[in-house]
Amino acid sequence: MKRFAHRSFVATGLAALAAAVVPMCTALAQTDYPARVITIVVPYAPGGSVDGVARTYAEMLRKELKQSVVVDNRPGASGLVGAGTVARAVPDGYTLYINASIHNINPLLYKKTIKYDAVKDFTAISMLAQGALIFSVNPQVPAKTVSELIRVVKANPERYSFVTSGFGSAGHLGIAQFMYETGIEPLNLPIALYKGAGPALTDLIGGQVQGMMDPMLSSLSNVKAGKLRALAVTGRERSPLLPDVPTMRESGVKDFEFYSWYGLWAPANLPTPILKRLEAASAKIMESPEMTAKLADFGFNVAYKNSTDFNKFIGVEIKRYQTIIDSAHIKVE
Numbered sequence: 001m002k003r004f005a006h007r008s009f010v011a012t013g014l015a016a017l018a019a020a021v022v023p024m025c026t027a028l029a030q031t032d033y034p035a036r037v038i039t040i041v042v043p044y045a046p047g048g049s050v051d052g053v054a055r056t057y058a059e060m061l062r063k064e065l066k067q068s069v070v071v072d073n074r075p076g077a078s079g080l081v082g083a084g085t086v087a088r089a090v091p092d093g094y095t096l097y098i099n100a101s102i103h104n105i106n107p108l109l110y111k112k113t114i115k116y117d118a119v120k121d122f123t124a125i126s127m128l129a130q131g132a133l134i135f136s137v138n139p140q141v142p143a144k145t146v147s148e149l150i151r152v153v154k155a156n157p158e159r160y161s162f163v164t165s166g167f168g169s170a171g172h173l174g175i176a177q178f179m180y181e182t183g184i185e186p187l188n189l190p191i192a193l194y195k196g197a198g199p200a201l202t203d204l205i206g207g208q209v210q211g212m213m214d215p216m217l218s219s220l221s222n223v224k225a226g227k228l229r230a231l232a233v234t235g236r237e238r239s240p241l242l243p244d245v246p247t248m249r250e251s252g253v254k255d256f257e258f259y260s261w262y263g264l265w266a267p268a269n270l271p272t273p274i275l276k277r278l279e280a281a282s283a284k285i286m287e288s289p290e291m292t293a294k295l296a297d298f299g300f301n302v303a304y305k306n307s308t309d310f311n312k313f314i315g316v317e318i319k320r321y322q323t324i325i326d327s328a329h330i331k332v333e
Contacts, residue, residue, distance in 0.1 A: 033093050033274050034067040040096045043082025045075040048165075048197050049215040049298070053129060053262045054098040056294050060285040065277075078106060078167055080114065087116035091123065091267040093274035098128070101261050104314055105168045105321050109332055119314065123270035126282035127310040130261035131300035132235030133174055133213040134220065135248065136228040141210050146231050146251035149211065150182050157189045163209040165197040165218075167332075170260035173321060174213040174234055176328035181253060186328065204228065215260050216241060216299025234258040241299050261303060261317075263310060279307055 038061070042054045054071050062069040074082035079102055089095035107118045135146065141160075143149035153160050162179075164172035175191055178184075192209050194200035197218040203209050205227045212219070213234065220241060222228045230245045236257050238247060248256035264282060266275075285291050286304035295302060305313055324330075 033277060034065050036094065037068040037070060038065070038094050038096060039070055039072050040098055041072050041074055041082050041086050043074055043076075043079035043097075043099055045196065046073050047218075049131070049217040049260065049300075050098065050100050050262065052217050052298055053295075053300070056291070056298075057098065057128060057264070057285065060288070060291055061281060064281045064285055078110075078169075079103065080106060080110065083118070084115050086265065086267055087121040089267045091270045093266065093270060093278065095267060096125075096278070097122070097265040098262065099265070100170060100263075101259075101317065101321075102166070102169050103263070103265070104318050105170075105173065105325075108318070108322055108325055109168045109330065113332075119318075121268050122265040123268055123275060123307070124310045124314060125264045125266055125270070125275060125278050125307055126286075127261060127263045127303055127305035127313060128282065128286060129295050129300040130259040130303040131215055131217070131295075131298065132233045132239060132259055133171060134216055134223060134230050134242070134245075134299075135174075135178075135211070135213050135232045135234060136204070136219055136223060136230045137211045138204055138207050138209075139226070139229050140207055141229070143231070144229070146248065146253060149231060150184070153184055153189060157185070160189055160210045161192050162189065162211045163192040163194060163200045163204055164212065165194055165200045165214060167193045168330075170215070170258065171213040173324050173328075173330075174258040175211075176330055177258065177324050178213070178248075178253065178256065180324075180328045181256065201228075213258070220299055239299060240296070262300075263314075275307060 040054055040058050042051050044050050058069040058071050074085055079099060083103060086095060086097040104118050107114050137143065143152050162175050164175060179186060197214060200212060201218065201222060204212050205222060223230045230242055232246055232248045232251045233239050233242060234248050283304060286302045292302050
């Protein structure tokens with residue numbers, strides 16, 4: 001009995017020691033963060049607005065944390081593949097995720113097939129930036145203002161179609177809201193859904209489709225080159241990159257304001273010390289003149305929010321997106 005009691009005491013002691021060591025190791029790993037390469041997952045192919053923001057941020061984060069930061073493009077299924085990868089990752093701060101507002105739009109559209117919860121399965125670290133969209137048309141469209149476009153489209157809807165770079169993207173919801181608010185029937189004028197801004201812009205320039213709302217990063221160069229005609233921008237103010245192009249409000253679409261915004265996430269349950277380290281790094285990066293200048297070149301504004309405020313913002317945006325989806329009757333076919 002004594003030998004058994006001795007063994008029990010030793011086993012109990014070892015278990016207690018292990019229980020004490022694990023939190024100590026975890027705490028040490030957190031205070032030592034980052035000790036190795038950080039990966040930022042982008043759920044789209046290289047190129048485009050999300051990838052542009054992510055690569056710019058990654059370079060600045062590398063300098064700030066003095067650690068290698070790589071961008072891992074994981075395209076597929078409107079961003080669901082990349083997001084799912086992050087949701088399943090270990091919450092240790094070495095797998096991060098940058099995406100646009102579509103991250104919180106997808107769950108409203110793919111309710112039956114989505115494999116993760118866009119809020120509960122992620123740690124919202126920081127909102128980074130936002131940018132208005134350009135509402136542009138093919139130069140052959142006989143409309144130089146939004147009001148003229150509404151008239152010609154309603155007169156001959158069979159001649160026109162709008163395009164979006166992806167189902168559930170900011171451009172998709174922006175066009176849907178525009179059509180709903182101006183009384184353009186989606187049955188008469190369908191929205192062509194493309195997989196990426198590249199092919200959508202190619203067909204818009206080629207005249208296969210006639211109109212599109214798209215972030216400035218991918219559309220601005222085509223407007224500047226005369227390949228597209230910008231009718232309006234969707235922000236509250238005019239863009240300094242297109243000072244002669246009016247806002248949607250100035251164009252007669254009352255209260256219309258729409259942005260594509262970009263944020264930084266990690267898997268759920270990210271340890272608080274690592275969250276605070278990344279949150280502080282983001283604040284410093286986004287406040288820097290260098291980041292402000294680089295984003296301005298993309299047509300974006302710095303829109304930093306800490307984790308608490310970003311979570312609140314996401315909640316408000318989800319409700320707004322749901323209203324647009326319901327009003328425009330957007331459904332997964």
